[in-house]
Amino acid sequence: xxxxxxxxxxxxxxxxxxxxxxxxxxxxxxxxxxxxxxxxxxxxxxxxxxxxxxxxxxxxxxxxxxxxxxxxxxxxxxxxxxxxxxxxxxxxxxxxxxxxxxxxxxxxxxxxxxxxxxxxxxxxxxxxxxxxxxxxxxxxxxxxxxxxxxxxxxxxxxxxxxxxxxxxxxxxxxxxxxxxxxxxxxxxxxxxxxxxxxxxxxxxxxxxxxxxxxxxxxxxxxxxxxxxxxxxxxxxxxxxxxxxxxxxxxxxxxxxxxxxxxxxxxxxxxxxxxxxxxxxxxxxxxxxxxxxxxxxxxxxxxxxxxxxxxxxxxxxxxxxxxxxxxxxxxxxxxxxxxxxxxxxxxxxxxxxxxxxxxxxxxxxxxxxxxxxxxxxxxxxxxxxxxxxxxxxxxxxxxxxxxxxxxxxxxxxxxxxxxxxxxxxxxxxxxxxxxxxxxxxxxxxxxxxxxxxxxxxxxxxxxxxxxxxxxxxxxxxxxxxxxxxxxxxxxxxxxxxxxxxxxxxxxxxxxxxxxxxxx
Ligand code: ADP
Ligand code: MG
Numbered sequence: 001x002x003x004x005x006x007x008x009x010x011x012x013x014x015x016x017x018x019x020x021x022x023x024x025x026x027x028x029x030x031x032x033x034x035x036x037x038x039x040x041x042x043x044x045x046x047x048x049x050x051x052x053x054x055x056x057x058x059x060x061x062x063x064x065x066x067x068x069x070x071x072x073x074x075x076x077x078x079x080x081x082x083x084x085x086x087x088x089x090x091x092x093x094x095x096x097x098x099x100x101x102x103x104x105x106x107x108x109x110x111x112x113x114x115x116x117x118x119x120x121x122x123x124x125x126x127x128x129x130x131x132x133x134x135x136x137x138x139x140x141x142x143x144x145x146x147x148x149x150x151x152x153x154x155x156x157x158x159x160x161x162x163x164x165x166x167x168x169x170x171x172x173x174x175x176x177x178x179x180x181x182x183x184x185x186x187x188x189x190x191x192x193x194x195x196x197x198x199x200x201x202x203x204x205x206x207x208x209x210x211x212x213x214x215x216x217x218x219x220x221x222x223x224x225x226x227x228x229x230x231x232x233x234x235x236x237x238x239x240x241x242x243x244x245x246x247x248x249x250x251x252x253x254x255x256x257x258x259x260x261x262x263x264x265x266x267x268x269x270x271x272x273x274x275x276x277x278x279x280x281x282x283x284x285x286x287x288x289x290x291x292x293x294x295x296x297x298x299x300x301x302x303x304x305x306x307x308x309x310x311x312x313x314x315x316x317x318x319x320x321x322x323x324x325x326x327x328x329x330x331x332x333x334x335x336x337x338x339x340x341x342x343x344x345x346x347x348x349x350x351x352x353x354x355x356x357x358x359x360x361x362x363x364x365x366x367x368x369x370x371x372x373x374x375x376x377x378x379x380x381x382x383x384x385x386x387x388x389x390x391x392x393x394x395x396x397x398x399x400x401x402x403x404x405x406x407x408x409x410x411x412x413x414x415x416x417x418x419x420x421x422x423x424x425x426x427x428x429x430x431x432x433x434x435x436x437x438x439x440x441x442x443x444x445x446x447x448x449x450x451x452x453x454x455x456x457x458x459x460x461x462x463x464x465x466x467x468x469x470x471x472x473x474x475x476x477x478x479x480x481x482x483x484x485x486x487x488x489x490x491x492x493x494x495x496x497x498x499x500x501x502x503x504x505x506x507x508x509x510x511x512x513x514x515x516x517x518x
Contacts, residue, residue: 029274034235036274037234037238037239038196039254040231041191042230043188043189043256044189044225044226045259046184046187046224047184047216047223048088048091048157048215049216050088055073055159058071058073062222066178074120074180085183091183092132092156092215093334094338097335099155101136102133102136104134104326106323106326107156107324110128111125111318118176127158131155133156135151138209141205143197150189152187153190157185158184159184160179185216196271204263210225211366213338214339221261221262229257232252233274239251253288255291258294260294265294265296268299269301347360349370349374363389368405372389372404373385376418392432413438457499457503463495463499466503470491482516495508
């Protein structure tokens, strides 16, 4: 197995007994009593990209003063009636189509009853038995370029709650209802991920798809995309039996870790939780199904509530809302607006430009990056162009904190640089220098080459003089090359040194071979 995905478990003293098994099966955790495997299913909450809330016209978006984006509906004033926001439904349908999922033309909103200070209604409007989107799938790339499929169970629409603020006053808790009533899509996966890295890769891919679709901004720091992570452990073979029969009794009891909002925390939470469960099971205990919280400071999960304490939500259809009935023609019309999605784009980049799955996979992470590449690659060597976009340019952009749209070097700039390399005007090595100067604003590729005198010396006459002088000055080396032809590299190096790296390596090699009689 490659480094990267499902990498071996790092040891920590407390869990010293759980050592990674072998390089060939690092999904397995070696316990004291034998090997264990992890099973993971995720519930991802994605805030719908929308200017207004799910059932009111109040504005959505961070930045407003507390309680400045709250309609009477969001504040749950008596007698207020919710009205479904067509745009939010469209976004959910679009997302369903992007996940290759079943779109349910008949769905329904239910009340999920519970009390929370930041939920003024006393219930959340959600979808329970009849979600707007049914089964779909997401194809996920591992770091080594291989892929696996995560099945989607459902996607439903629901309201977000407000925010309790505990740090404003020593004696009081304040409430900010700006977020109250904001539309969320809850995307529930089947338990198809087998290690922490796979779970993180799934969320990454899902995020990319949502951003392509324009249905969620994917801002995890703001909590606009967050995951509830369900973790269980089982013995080898049990998962395969589950997949054959779809009978959950083959799996271990799961614990759900709520609201994890970074790839790193997702992985840390899973690794901690799996070890915790194994330790309990190996000591003869059993796992009780419960909801847990991840504490990044302590790098551990803590119990929030057990199944016994779980709420009885007393779901029932919201009598204020009619069933949501979609016109199939409307769904078709939405389908027609879908952009080229990451998987299709990746396949096309591979077919059209002959790129590797890896290169294509890196380019499609952002639409803008793929667009930049396609513009730069027009008429140029596609592989060489991909290298410049994914390596040198990407590194510079990351270091400078730039989005590719704001790159100081535009696609035409990369194209020109690649052209100069292709035409032998500069070597790949000199091109790095040219690139840095372009980045620093010294001019276009050809301007930099001319100004700084970086044009590659392919002129045999000029090179010949240097080669002759070198051979004459180093008769010993010249003689040695005859027995050991690889030693020609020393001469190439010397010529490069004398020309400041500007000699055309092909021309130099040819000349040296002729002169040294190889
Ligand atoms: P709930 O609302 O009670 O959390 P859901 O069915 O909506 O239940 O979601 C359950 C999530 O837990 C799904 O993502 C599912 O794939 C996952 N899951 C179910 N059983 C297991 C298990 N044994 N191990 C890991 N994940 C599981
Ligand atoms: Mg859940």
